[in-house]
Amino acid sequence: MRVLLVGGGGREHALASGIAASPLLRKLFCAPGNAGIATLAECIPIAAEDVAGLVAFARANAIDLMVVGPEAPLTLGLADACAEAGIACFGPSAAAAQLEGSKTFTKQVADAAGVPTAAWARFEDAGAARDYVRTQGAPIVVKADGLAAGKGVVVAASIAEAEAAIADIMEDRIHGPAGAAVVIEECLVGEEVSFFALCDGTHALAFGAAQDHKRAFDGDQGPNTGGMGAYSPAPAFTDAVRDEVMARFIEPTLAEMARRGAPFRGVLFAGLMLTPAGPKLIEYNVRFGDPECEALIPRLASDLLEALHAAATGGLAQTRLSWREDHSMVVVMATRGYPGAYGKGSVIHGLPVAARQPGVRIFHAGTVAQGGEMLANGGRVLAVQGSGATLHDARDAAYAAIDAIDWPEGFCRRDIGWRALHERKE
Structure with missing residues (x-):
């Protein structure tokens, strides 16, 4: 199969690694890709949200399957455009992608299907939303209704925090059009x-x-x-x-x-x-x-x-799936300042040494290769994955690789898996 993978983050690098291992694969393209994906696929300078450009490329290059990583091109109708062009696409239609594109839509579908979910209400008026929060009390959850890159949810511990979230989302529009409405839920x-x-x-x-x-x-x-x-x-x-x-x-x-x-x-x-x-x-x-x-x-x-x-x-x-018995842990390395403002272009040293650690894979999320060096080009930059017979072993592998990476401008959490490790007393 000739495959076009859409996206350029750590998720897409992981998908590329799995697709590249398939005996069914003849050629893998990725648009736009990143420095890590470029070792597995031919990267094409087409933006993930350029629906017309992606479909035109797929047609011109006899693509058998398009695999869409991020949500934005799906909500823009990429799968629909593929269907019109006769190209198989892994990803839902724009109508079905509303399950992510609209919190209200998801709640309506869940209620209609009898899916257990939190009690909720939708508001297009900030004043009405604040009144509801005051009536319900805290803790309470405030969500931008539309796509907000995974950052449109605030779990408010107090009424004041919930009111501030409503102001940020609906009045200051920190998430843009996604904040035209909010969904407010009970805190599970x-x-x-x-x-x-x-x-x-x-x-x-x-x-x-x-x-x-x-x-x-x-x-x-x-x-x-x-x-x-x-x-x-x-x-x-x-x-x-x-x-x-x-x-x-x-x-x-x-x-x-x-x-x-x-x-x-x-x-x-x-x-x-x-x-x-x-x-x-x-x-x-x-x-x-x-x-x-x-x-x-x-x-x-x-x-x-x-x-x-x-x-x-x-x-x-x-179709049936089989899984390895080992455990897996991923630790994300991000640029200092993330998820707020951060700089780009800092040099990352030590990746080849880190990648040679036993049981380790390094997935690139926000990198660019330039002048023989690997540079940070995003907020979340690397996803360092470790495998092991136990979660403790997987953690040790991931952090051993991180300790081999020389990147003063980066940071990571040192407690990934803490709850499960504590429960298992490992």
Whole structure:
């Protein structure tokens, strides 16, 4: 197969590594890619949101499958444009991508499908939103209704914090058009888990779970980020919980989307809270998580490309997945200042030495190769993944690689996996 992978982050580097290992692959392109992906694929200077450019390239280069990493091109209709051009696409239509593009839409689908979720209300008026928060009390969750690059959610510990979030989102528009409305939810309590299921519009296949760390600093302190680390498998997500989520969340959602005339194809990412009353849906996303993807792909023993193609073409009923028994941990290295303002262009030394550490893979998220050196070119820059027989071993491998990297302008959390490691007393 000739494959075009869309995106240029750590998630896409992980996907590229899995696709490149497939015996079905003839040629892999990536648009736009990054310095790490360039070792596995031919990188094409087409932006991930350039729908017309991507489809034109796919047509001109006889692409058999387009694999879409980020959510933005999906909400812009990339999968629809591929369908019109007769190109198989791993990713949902724009109508189905509303599951991530609109928090309100997700809540409506969940309610219609009987999916357990937090109590919620939607507001287009900031004053009405503030009145609701004062009535409900805190803690409470405030979400920008639209796409906000994973940063549009505030878990407010006080009414004042919730009111400030409403002002930031709706009045100051810190997330742009995504803040035209807010969804305000009850604050769920428990362990948060990311669960992924491949979908072909009719059938769903469990792809695995991971737990990530959203706060920037050790001890779950600091601002929310796109993710500072993850580990898989998640001890709290047992086989029984997986089966419950497939039966009560994923399958009813697929049925409801089909009923609405927007069958879901691609990967459905369920953000779950494991509450004392059972799992509840926090949100749906329509792509692999980042950095969860970097933790999951190294554990997959099956042919990734075969599975993605089956999801895109309606073949999941005949597809089975197998997984390695080892544990996986990812630690994200970010530029100092992230998720706020940060500089670009700092030099990263030591990557070849770090990559030679046993059980380690280094996925590039925001890098550029220039003048024989590797430069930081983003907020989250590297995803350092370690594998091991236990989560303790996976952690040791990841941090040994990080300690071999010489990048004074970078930082990472040193406590990834703390909850699971504490529970296991490893």
